[in-house]
Ligand SMILES: Nc1ncnc2c1ncn2[C@@H]1O[C@H](COP(=O)(O)OP(=O)(O)OP(=O)(O)O)[C@@H](O)[C@H]1O
């Protein structure tokens with residue numbers, strides 16, 4: 001089976017602001033049907049890259065393709081298939097949510113009836129129906145955020161870029177966002193999402209691309225990170241002393257923390273083997289789980305304890 005054409009591809013992308021190099025060399029590939037997480041500390045270059053993909057900023061050099069087109073050379077072609085949700089919602093505050101969606105649909109040349117229907121659908125999908133006819137300036141931050149997402153989806157784009165979409169959303173809206181992005185990916189869309197909320201990204205993303213100081217420093221599937229990463233695990237048993245002794249007998253080096261023990265393991269397979277061994281040694285194990293999420297562990301291994309890391 002051949003790999004699908006990427007929905008977004010960047011090679012060696014560079015962008016400077018005066019003397020400051022914001023993007024030094026970014027490589028990124030995002031495929032249709034997948035959510036790709038763009039991860040990195042503050043100032044890493046995520047928004048700059050997304051602006052380039054969204055045709056709002058030009059790269060100094062490098063190769064960029066969105067839906068097969070170069071955003072610098074064919075911005076209109078790119079915009080037709082692109083949904084863009086910026087990190088802050090600048091809009092026509094006196095218009096209502098419904099008017100904004102219908103206006104944006106018209107800008108994308110969606111026929112009027114269809115635009116009206118699409119606006120209605122999105123208002124329902126994003127739980128904005130009750131607020132649809134109120135001016136946007138009365139909406140709360142989270143409600144504006146949801147409207148921003150509706151606006152990005154109005155012309156049914158095949159590539160969707162979201163910069164910190166979960167910021168300002170309440171827990172229920174975050175869960176809904178996650179489900180919505182998964183549903184969009186299942187429809188075959190290419191989704192790129194930047195966020196600092198790693199636990200959340202881990203649940204919605206298929207792959208993560210790690211950037212730091214304008215460079216791509218790694219990319220990995222979330223499934224691989226989950227299974228193959230060496231990470232800290234926490235174990236608990238009915239009798240903590242018995243657990244520690246059994247771990248020592250098995251040649252492990254447990255760190256006692258309260259009534260639990262933490263150890264470093266290389267993979268899920270190693271954890272499974274250890275659990276079986278402990279149980280066969282009569283340890284009444286109650287918990288064995290990674291201390292941190294896979295993405296969080298990867299993040300810390302990439303960026304360490306750099307104070308710039310948020
Ligand atoms: N218009 C600009 N002029 C000068 N410098 C800029 C400009 N836009 C971004 N930068 C710089 O480029 C670097 C990357 O910024 P960018 O906004 O892309 O980071 P980010 O990864 O999105 O960070 P955050 O997680 O805080 O949103 C930063 O050091 C920033 O100060």
Ligand SMILES: [Mg+2]
Nearest residue numbers: 046047087163
């Ligand atoms: Mg940013």
